[in-house]
Amino acid sequence: MNRRSFHRAGEAERRQDLITATLDCIAEFGLQGATVRQIAGRAGVTGGLIRHYFEGKDQMLQAAYRETMEAMSTPAILAAEMDGASARQRLHDFIVANLTPPVTDARTLSLWAAFISHVRVDPEFARIHRENYLSFLDALETLVRQFLTExxxxxDPAECRDYAIAINGLIDGLWLEGSLAGDLFDDKPLPGLALKSVSALLGGLNLSDNDQTL
Structure with missing residues (x-):
């Protein structure tokens, strides 16, 4: 993007361009290597203009982390809210969405890995992480409860919460494996393994069938 086109953009679009440039620089140079100057250059703006939207680099990183977390959870959340689908189908699609692109890819993993170390040392990062985790867990708990009822x-709510925590842990582990070494699972696609494992966890209730693309 050149500087002139950036200045013609609306306020929200300009801020989004800066967040995108921040993510690009982090993916390329890492969290510490992504400087304000590099981000400004990638966005085609001056460092002074950045301060119109963010107080400093910390706030830019926090916004970029929030964007990353939302991008990782959005496909699954959309699947969970699919109109007209059965609870089984929505839980199935929720699990599959978490273990297929764009959630499982090298760039997403590199961004997540760059950010995650900040969660324990930066209160705002911790807040963003907790907020997204609880939102994700709530959606999964609702799907589990609806699927069991169906x-x-x-x-009861406590049991459904326990199931949601366990399923989330399973998804997280397989997501990490798939993002790091997806080629090792070409003969056993991870979504299929996840569906079988969740089915077993829920007492053998079937979440997949021969008509599903795993």
Whole structure:
């Protein structure tokens, strides 16, 4: 993007361009290597203009982390909210969305890895992480409860929460494996393994069938 086109953009678009440039620089140079000067150059603006939108680099990184977390959770959340689909289909699609591109790819993993070390040392990073985790967990808990009810096996809220925590842990582990070494699982696609594991966890209730693309 050149500087002139940036200045013609609206306020929200300009801020988004800066967040995108921040993510590009982090993906290329790492968290410490992504300087304000590099980000400004990538966005085609001056460092002074950046201060119109962000107080400093910390705030830019926080906004970029929030964007990364939202991008990772959005495909699954959209699947969970699909109109007209059964609870089984929505839980199935929620799991698959978390273990297929664009959630599982090298760039997403590199950004997540760059940010995650900040969660324990930066209160705002911790808040963003907790907020997204709880939102994700709430959506998963709702899907589990609806699926169990649909299957004639309703469970109390505490049990559904436990299931959601366990399924989230399973998804996280497989996501990491798939993002780091996806080629090792070409003969056993990770979404299929996840569906089988979740089905077993939920007492053998089937989440997949021969018509599903895993």
């Amino acid at each position: 299957s004639g096996r309703p469970a």
